[in-house]
Amino acid sequence: MPCCPECGAEIDHISLAENIRMYWNLLPNGEWDQIDDSNTYPADDPDSSYECPECCAHLFDTQEEALDFLNNKGVTPCQPE
Numbered sequence: 001m002p003c004c005p006e007c008g009a010e011i012d013h014i015s016l017a018e019n020i021r022m023y024w025n026l027l028p029n030g031e032w033d034q035i036d037d038s039n040t041y042p043a044d045d046p047d048s049s050y051e052c053p054e055c056c057a058h059l060f061d062t063q064e065e066a067l068d069f070l071n072n073k074g075v076t077p078c079q080p081e
């Protein structure tokens with residue numbers, strides 16, 4: 001498995017953090033009603049960030065880079081201590 005270049009942890013997946021815009025309705029009684037998630041941004045939001053699941057460091061900007069990393073393409077695998 002590849003290693004996170006930031007924290008050194010062995011990771012078998014990458015976390016995708018997306019900027020999601022949530023919509024809420026303000027009701028006359030002062031309560032909030034959440035609109036369903038049909039208005040969230042798609043996964044190809046340019047601000048999406050592929051991050052280490054251990055330390056949340058930003059590692060990649062694209063799915064291709066993240067997949068190459070997870071499949072050890074051009075990456076030195078973790079060496080056991």
Ligand SMILES: [Zn+2]
Binds near residue numbers: 004006007009054056
């Ligand atoms: Zn990390």
